[in-house]
Amino acid sequence: MNKAYLIHEYGGPEVLKWEDVEVGDPGPGEVRIRHKAVGLNFIDVYHRTGLYPLPALPAVPGMEGAGVVEAVGKDVTEFKPGDRVAYAHPPGAYSETRLIPEAKLVHLPGELSFEQGAAMMLKGMTARYLLYGCFNAMAGDVVLVHAAAGGVGQIVVQWAKDKGTNVIATVGSAEKAALATELGADHVINYQTEDFEVRVKEITGGKGVDAVYDGVGQATFMKSLDCLRPMGTMVSFGNASGPVEPFNIGLLATKGSLFLTRPSLMTYTATRDGLLAHARDLFEVVARGAVKISVGRTYPLVDAPQAHRDLVARKTTGSTILIP
Incomplete structure (x- = not known):
């Protein structure tokens, strides 16, 4: 019998219940995989609390994982038992074994570990669509990356620098500031001790940045708009501090004819070609060492509730993974 965490109702970490779940054989177009590692993400918290409701309850949360194909269903052509695979959607990763549509899987290159796969x-x-889809950061551009020591932030900083972009990073501690500098950020702002809006204006000579990549949400959103140059781009892709409050869209005009987007990975990778392009580009920058994937902490899968508590309390740095 397969073990998995299920959510029967929305709430705190205590609503995660470790239970027996029967998985069964894969149907047409499905693959059954045995997880070797599972990724932990803020979207898992949003699913648990109901901020982003799951399609139906009970449900197994968890968006990303890596493992080995155990069996394939009818009409599956790209995978076979024994293949190393990884994915980032749909939910269901907090489990020892799961079924998943073939179209959502990618082959995990042999030079990458299962832990890296689940962490990246x-x-x-997400970093790929931020840097190519939402605002195509180019050499000479200046971007502001919030939560630069987090899982997405670390990758965005490194990848942006690989593209020749100037990066201003915000972090919440001296330790995280040192890490952001090590990753290549040109300027690092500790928002616990400095006003990031004031510092951004100082760094840019009052001009503002070309784009803001903001996964923090409520705590940083409005001030981030004031960090942008005229016709700059605000990319709000997460709510780590809480959802952004409704606001008058006219502010985008008064603050400089700004562009605002609220993207999701599921949209950018909705087609098979889109998914494969994102995975290919990611694997390429990691394989040549331009982006290093940092696994900050590892928990047994059975300790997922504690991992959620630590993530929300900002006790994690980089990517966190759960091991079945």
């Missing part, structure tokens, strides 16, 4: 798929492909 959702965060790394």
